[in-house]
Amino acid sequence: MSTRLQRLDHLLLTSILTAVCGSDPTPEAPTEDTLLSPSHPVEGDKGLRMLLLQAVLLLLVLPSHGQDTTTKEPGVVPALPSGVCSGWMAGIPGHPGHNGIPGRDGRDGTPGEKGEKGDEGLAGPKGDPGKSGVPGLEGPRGFPGDQGRKGDPGESAYVYRSAFSVGLETRVTVSNVPIRFTKIFYNQQNHYDGSTGKFHCNIPGLYYFSYHITVYLKDVKVSLYKNDKAVLFTFDQYQDKDLDQASSSVLLHLEMGDQVWLQVYGTGEHNGIYADNVNDSTFTGFLLYHDTN
Ligand SMILES: [Ca+2]
Numbered sequence: 001m002s003t004r005l006q007r008l009d010h011l012l013l014t015s016i017l018t019a020v021c022g023s024d025p026t027p028e029a030p031t032e033d034t035l036l037s038p039s040h041p042v043e044g045d046k047g048l049r050m051l052l053l054q055a056v057l058l059l060l061v062l063p064s065h066g067q068d069t070t071t072k073e074p075g076v077v078p079a080l081p082s083g084v085c086s087g088w089m090a091g092i093p094g095h096p097g098h099n100g101i102p103g104r105d106g107r108d109g110t111p112g113e114k115g116e117k118g119d120e121g122l123a124g125p126k127g128d129p130g131k132s133g134v135p136g137l138e139g140p141r142g143f144p145g146d147q148g149r150k151g152d153p154g155e156s157a158y159v160y161r162s163a164f165s166v167g168l169e170t171r172v173t174v175s176n177v178p179i180r181f182t183k184i185f186y187n188q189q190n191h192y193d194g195s196t197g198k199f200h201c202n203i204p205g206l207y208y209f210s211y212h213i214t215v216y217l218k219d220v221k222v223s224l225y226k227n228d229k230a231v232l233f234t235f236d237q238y239q240d241k242d243l244d245q246a247s248s249s250v251l252l253h254l255e256m257g258d259q260v261w262l263q264v265y266g267t268g269e270h271n272g273i274y275a276d277n278v279n280d281s282t283f284t285g286f287l288l289y290h291d292t293n
Helices: 002-021 032-036 042-061
Strands: 163-167 183-186 198-200 205-226 230-236 244-254 259-264 271-274 282-290
Touching: 230 244
Parallel strands: none
Antiparallel strands: 163 183, 163 282, 198 259, 205 230, 205 244, 205 259, 205 271, 205 282
16 A cells, blocks of 8 residues: 555656646757747646646645555655756856855874984173182292382482590599590580580480599599580499509480480599590480481
Protein backbone atom coordinates (compact mmCIF):
# COMPACT_ATOMS: atom_id res chain seq x y z
CA MET A 1 0.00 0.00 0.00
CA SER A 2 2.74 2.50 0.88
CA THR A 3 4.74 1.57 -2.15
CA ARG A 4 1.81 2.29 -4.32
CA LEU A 5 1.22 5.67 -2.71
CA GLN A 6 4.87 6.63 -3.12
CA ARG A 7 4.70 5.68 -6.74
CA LEU A 8 1.56 7.79 -7.11
CA ASP A 9 3.28 10.81 -5.47
CA HIS A 10 6.24 10.39 -7.71
CA LEU A 11 4.05 10.15 -10.81
CA LEU A 12 2.10 13.24 -9.77
CA LEU A 13 5.30 15.22 -9.11
CA THR A 14 6.69 14.20 -12.47
CA SER A 15 3.53 15.29 -14.24
CA ILE A 16 3.45 18.62 -12.50
CA LEU A 17 7.10 19.33 -13.25
CA THR A 18 6.48 18.37 -16.86
CA ALA A 19 3.61 20.78 -16.99
CA VAL A 20 5.63 23.51 -15.40
CA CYS A 21 8.72 22.97 -17.47
CA GLY A 22 6.94 22.14 -20.71
CA SER A 23 6.04 18.99 -22.72
CA ASP A 24 9.55 18.41 -23.74
CA PRO A 25 11.73 17.57 -20.76
CA THR A 26 14.85 18.75 -22.59
CA PRO A 27 13.88 21.80 -24.52
CA GLU A 28 16.38 24.39 -25.45
CA ALA A 29 16.50 27.34 -23.09
CA PRO A 30 14.33 30.19 -24.43
CA THR A 31 16.35 32.96 -25.84
CA GLU A 32 15.81 36.59 -25.27
CA ASP A 33 14.19 36.87 -28.69
CA THR A 34 11.70 34.17 -28.06
CA LEU A 35 10.86 35.51 -24.62
CA LEU A 36 10.20 38.94 -26.04
CA SER A 37 8.28 37.72 -29.14
CA PRO A 38 4.56 38.84 -29.25
CA SER A 39 3.56 35.51 -30.67
CA HIS A 40 4.87 33.60 -27.65
CA PRO A 41 2.11 32.71 -25.16
CA VAL A 42 3.86 34.09 -22.18
CA GLU A 43 1.12 35.62 -20.10
CA GLY A 44 -1.42 32.73 -20.15
CA ASP A 45 1.11 30.00 -19.51
CA LYS A 46 2.78 31.96 -16.79
CA GLY A 47 -0.41 32.21 -14.67
CA LEU A 48 -1.15 28.51 -15.14
CA ARG A 49 2.33 27.44 -14.24
CA MET A 50 2.37 29.55 -11.10
CA LEU A 51 -0.91 27.92 -10.02
CA LEU A 52 0.48 24.44 -10.59
CA LEU A 53 3.67 25.29 -8.72
CA GLN A 54 1.68 26.35 -5.68
CA ALA A 55 -0.24 23.06 -5.79
CA VAL A 56 2.96 21.09 -5.94
CA LEU A 57 4.39 22.93 -3.00
CA LEU A 58 1.18 22.23 -1.03
CA LEU A 59 1.45 18.50 -1.76
CA LEU A 60 5.03 18.46 -0.68
CA VAL A 61 4.14 20.14 2.60
CA LEU A 62 1.24 17.71 3.40
CA PRO A 63 2.12 14.31 4.84
CA SER A 64 1.76 11.22 2.64
CA HIS A 65 -1.49 9.30 2.92
CA GLY A 66 -1.13 6.24 5.11
CA GLN A 67 2.60 6.32 4.68
CA ASP A 68 4.33 3.55 6.52
CA THR A 69 7.09 5.31 8.40
CA THR A 70 8.46 2.11 9.72
CA THR A 71 9.71 1.00 6.32
CA LYS A 72 11.19 4.29 5.19
CA GLU A 73 14.77 5.41 5.89
CA PRO A 74 14.80 8.71 7.80
CA GLY A 75 15.91 11.66 5.72
CA VAL A 76 15.66 9.73 2.39
CA VAL A 77 13.96 11.78 -0.34
CA PRO A 78 12.94 10.08 -3.55
CA ALA A 79 15.22 11.04 -6.33
CA LEU A 80 13.79 12.99 -9.18
CA PRO A 81 13.77 11.35 -12.55
CA SER A 82 16.82 12.05 -14.51
CA GLY A 83 16.49 14.73 -17.14
CA VAL A 84 13.61 16.45 -15.39
CA CYS A 85 13.89 20.26 -15.26
CA SER A 86 17.33 20.14 -16.81
CA GLY A 87 16.46 23.29 -18.72
CA TRP A 88 15.61 25.26 -15.61
CA MET A 89 17.04 28.78 -15.92
CA ALA A 90 19.27 29.88 -13.03
CA GLY A 91 18.24 32.90 -11.03
CA ILE A 92 20.11 36.15 -10.70
CA PRO A 93 23.11 35.76 -8.33
CA GLY A 94 22.54 37.37 -4.98
CA HIS A 95 24.59 40.13 -3.51
CA PRO A 96 27.84 39.18 -1.76
CA GLY A 97 27.44 38.81 2.00
CA HIS A 98 29.07 41.03 4.61
CA ASN A 99 32.51 40.22 5.95
CA GLY A 100 32.45 38.16 9.08
CA ILE A 101 34.00 39.21 12.37
CA PRO A 102 37.77 38.53 12.69
CA GLY A 103 38.58 35.13 14.04
CA ARG A 104 40.45 34.52 17.30
CA ASP A 105 44.23 34.67 17.46
CA GLY A 106 45.90 31.45 16.61
CA ARG A 107 48.13 29.53 19.00
CA ASP A 108 51.80 30.35 19.39
CA GLY A 109 54.02 28.68 16.89
CA THR A 110 56.91 26.40 17.78
CA PRO A 111 60.22 28.14 18.63
CA GLY A 112 62.40 28.76 15.63
CA GLU A 113 65.98 27.61 15.20
CA LYS A 114 68.73 29.49 17.03
CA GLY A 115 70.03 32.36 14.92
CA GLU A 116 73.64 33.19 14.09
CA LYS A 117 75.82 35.09 16.54
CA GLY A 118 75.37 38.86 16.21
CA ASP A 119 78.06 41.48 15.68
CA GLU A 120 80.11 42.75 18.61
CA GLY A 121 78.47 45.72 20.36
CA LEU A 122 79.97 49.15 20.93
CA ALA A 123 82.33 49.68 23.85
CA GLY A 124 80.55 50.74 27.02
CA PRO A 125 81.31 53.95 28.99
CA LYS A 126 84.47 54.17 31.12
CA GLY A 127 83.96 52.72 34.57
CA ASP A 128 84.65 54.32 37.96
CA PRO A 129 88.28 54.45 39.25
CA GLY A 130 89.26 51.45 41.30
CA LYS A 131 90.44 51.50 44.89
CA SER A 132 94.02 52.53 45.67
CA GLY A 133 96.42 49.67 45.96
CA VAL A 134 98.78 48.95 48.83
CA PRO A 135 101.66 51.50 48.93
CA GLY A 136 104.84 50.09 47.50
CA LEU A 137 108.22 49.96 49.19
CA GLU A 138 110.24 53.13 49.48
CA GLY A 139 112.51 53.57 46.51
CA PRO A 140 116.26 54.23 46.67
CA ARG A 141 117.49 57.66 47.57
CA GLY A 142 117.87 59.91 44.57
CA PHE A 143 120.88 61.94 43.53
CA PRO A 144 121.41 65.38 45.09
CA GLY A 145 119.72 68.12 43.17
CA ASP A 146 121.37 71.20 41.71
CA GLN A 147 122.40 73.91 44.08
CA GLY A 148 119.80 76.61 44.42
CA ARG A 149 120.53 80.19 43.55
CA LYS A 150 121.96 82.52 46.10
CA GLY A 151 119.38 84.24 48.23
CA ASP A 152 118.87 87.96 48.48
CA PRO A 153 120.99 89.82 51.04
CA GLY A 154 119.37 89.92 54.42
CA GLU A 155 118.82 92.91 56.61
CA SER A 156 122.04 94.31 57.98
CA ALA A 157 122.89 93.01 61.43
CA TYR A 158 125.19 95.91 62.22
CA VAL A 159 122.57 97.78 64.16
CA TYR A 160 122.16 94.78 66.43
CA ARG A 161 125.83 94.57 67.30
CA SER A 162 126.82 95.57 70.80
CA ALA A 163 129.90 94.17 72.55
CA PHE A 164 132.86 95.31 74.60
CA SER A 165 135.83 93.72 76.32
CA VAL A 166 138.05 95.86 78.56
CA GLY A 167 140.64 95.48 81.32
CA LEU A 168 142.38 97.27 84.16
CA GLU A 169 145.58 99.10 83.59
CA THR A 170 146.26 99.85 87.26
CA ARG A 171 145.00 98.58 90.60
CA VAL A 172 141.78 100.03 92.06
CA THR A 173 142.20 102.15 95.11
CA VAL A 174 138.77 103.79 95.41
CA SER A 175 135.64 102.09 96.73
CA ASN A 176 131.95 102.69 96.04
CA VAL A 177 132.48 104.11 92.57
CA PRO A 178 132.37 102.38 89.20
CA ILE A 179 135.64 100.69 88.32
CA ARG A 180 137.14 102.25 85.23
CA PHE A 181 138.54 99.68 82.83
CA THR A 182 140.70 101.64 80.46
CA LYS A 183 142.51 98.84 78.68
CA ILE A 184 140.29 98.40 75.65
CA PHE A 185 140.31 95.02 73.96
CA TYR A 186 137.12 95.64 71.96
CA ASN A 187 134.67 98.52 71.93
CA GLN A 188 133.82 99.07 68.29
CA GLN A 189 130.28 100.36 68.95
CA ASN A 190 131.54 102.57 71.82
CA HIS A 191 128.66 101.37 73.99
CA TYR A 192 131.15 101.14 76.85
CA ASP A 193 132.33 104.47 78.20
CA GLY A 194 135.95 104.25 79.38
CA SER A 195 135.70 107.64 81.14
CA THR A 196 132.97 106.40 83.51
CA GLY A 197 133.46 102.64 83.41
CA LYS A 198 129.75 102.14 82.47
CA PHE A 199 128.17 100.23 79.62
CA HIS A 200 125.21 101.99 77.98
CA CYS A 201 122.47 99.87 76.38
CA ASN A 202 121.63 101.06 72.85
CA ILE A 203 119.89 97.85 71.69
CA PRO A 204 117.19 96.34 73.89
CA GLY A 205 117.72 92.63 74.38
CA LEU A 206 119.47 89.94 76.36
CA TYR A 207 123.09 90.61 77.32
CA TYR A 208 125.86 88.43 78.69
CA PHE A 209 128.33 89.94 81.21
CA SER A 210 131.38 88.38 82.84
CA TYR A 211 134.42 89.55 84.81
CA HIS A 212 137.68 87.96 85.89
CA ILE A 213 139.42 89.77 88.75
CA THR A 214 142.98 89.28 90.00
CA VAL A 215 143.07 89.65 93.80
CA TYR A 216 146.20 90.88 95.45
CA LEU A 217 147.12 92.34 98.85
CA LYS A 218 143.51 92.83 100.01
CA ASP A 219 140.18 91.05 99.97
CA VAL A 220 137.80 91.77 97.14
CA LYS A 221 134.07 92.43 97.28
CA VAL A 222 132.82 93.38 93.87
CA SER A 223 129.34 93.69 92.46
CA LEU A 224 127.82 94.05 89.00
CA TYR A 225 125.50 96.99 89.03
CA LYS A 226 122.52 97.69 86.87
CA ASN A 227 121.20 101.21 87.18
CA ASP A 228 122.57 101.81 90.69
CA LYS A 229 121.48 98.41 91.95
CA ALA A 230 123.88 95.55 92.66
CA VAL A 231 122.61 92.38 91.01
CA LEU A 232 125.69 90.10 91.21
CA PHE A 233 128.15 89.68 94.12
CA THR A 234 131.64 88.20 94.31
CA PHE A 235 133.81 87.96 97.48
CA ASP A 236 137.38 86.68 97.67
CA GLN A 237 139.64 86.64 100.76
CA TYR A 238 143.24 87.34 100.04
CA GLN A 239 145.97 84.99 101.31
CA ASP A 240 149.38 86.45 102.06
CA LYS A 241 152.03 86.10 99.41
CA ASP A 242 149.52 84.77 96.93
CA LEU A 243 147.33 85.80 94.00
CA ASP A 244 143.67 84.98 93.88
CA GLN A 245 141.10 85.04 91.11
CA ALA A 246 137.52 86.15 91.49
CA SER A 247 135.07 85.80 88.64
CA SER A 248 131.40 85.57 87.75
CA SER A 249 129.02 85.91 84.82
CA VAL A 250 125.33 86.65 84.28
CA LEU A 251 122.62 87.18 81.67
CA LEU A 252 120.63 90.38 81.96
CA HIS A 253 117.85 91.82 79.89
CA LEU A 254 118.40 95.47 79.24
CA GLU A 255 116.16 98.19 77.94
CA MET A 256 117.30 101.19 76.00
CA GLY A 257 119.37 103.49 78.25
CA ASP A 258 120.14 100.91 80.95
CA GLN A 259 123.66 101.10 82.40
CA VAL A 260 125.84 98.26 83.70
CA TRP A 261 129.20 98.47 85.56
CA LEU A 262 131.42 96.87 88.20
CA GLN A 263 131.93 98.46 91.61
CA VAL A 264 133.57 97.59 94.92
CA TYR A 265 130.84 97.42 97.54
CA GLY A 266 130.82 97.52 101.37
CA THR A 267 132.36 99.82 103.93
CA GLY A 268 135.59 97.92 104.49
CA GLU A 269 138.79 97.97 102.52
CA HIS A 270 137.84 95.30 99.93
CA ASN A 271 139.54 96.86 97.00
CA GLY A 272 142.18 94.22 96.31
CA ILE A 273 141.44 94.32 92.57
CA TYR A 274 144.80 94.20 90.92
CA ALA A 275 146.41 94.44 87.47
CA ASP A 276 149.90 94.85 86.08
CA ASN A 277 151.74 93.86 82.97
CA VAL A 278 151.47 90.17 83.80
CA ASN A 279 148.09 90.07 85.62
CA ASP A 280 144.84 91.31 84.05
CA SER A 281 141.44 91.98 85.42
CA THR A 282 138.83 92.06 82.66
CA PHE A 283 135.23 93.04 82.18
CA THR A 284 133.27 91.78 79.13
CA GLY A 285 129.73 92.13 77.86
CA PHE A 286 127.84 91.58 74.57
CA LEU A 287 124.38 91.38 73.12
CA LEU A 288 123.11 87.80 72.91
CA TYR A 289 119.60 88.39 71.45
CA HIS A 290 117.95 91.64 70.55
CA ASP A 291 114.30 92.22 71.18
CA THR A 292 112.08 91.66 68.14
CA ASN A 293 109.26 93.92 69.20
CA1 LIG B 1 141.08 83.60 98.02
